Amino acid sequence: AQRVTQPEKLLSVFKGAPVELKCNYSYSGSPELFWYVQYSRQRLQLLLRHISRESIKGFTADLNKGETSFHLKKPFAQEEDSAMYYCALRAGGGADGLTFGKGTHLIIQP
């Protein structure tokens, strides 16, 4: 069975500092990895997918199959980045939904 691990429950950084939210996964096949974000009082929404290789709101994430990691990075944090971030994995066609990590609460201090 697949598993997603986010080792940090809480991450606090100052505005303008770099941010890295860690995500490691275990899955025997070829996974699709996602980052979802949940801002206060809002719905869970997709931030980015590894397949897209895009940058959204200044965030990027690279899939490292050797280290089975998909860390989320942003060079300069902004206060509006404060939110809960979830790493998720979609396995083999995705028939059984997404597997989520436990989430990291990111707090950007002014």
Place this chain on the structure above:
Amino acid sequence: DGGITQSPKYLFRKEGQNVTLSCEQNLNHDAMYWYRQDPGQGLRLIYYSQIVNDFQKGDIAEGYSVSREKKESFPLTVTSAQKNPTAFYLCASSRGPSYTFGSGTRLTVV
């Protein structure tokens, strides 16, 4: 305006009672899911359905039941057998890798 609607937003239940949470989508998505979100636990899959009249247990199905009589609807019943039902429940639907989440129902057992 397409999306997922969960109702009610807040629900209170007495111990020993069954309660049904509603989830409706007009996105024409085939797949629907129920997740439970607890602080520090992330999102855990309760049940999912890939097509009408078919559904599968997720990781924490005990004490829950679902039905999928229509493509648009995937109601979740929290039964009295669920030992710790107080939680935030999220419904989602998907087509391929694209997932849409509802705004959630907070269930409190009193």
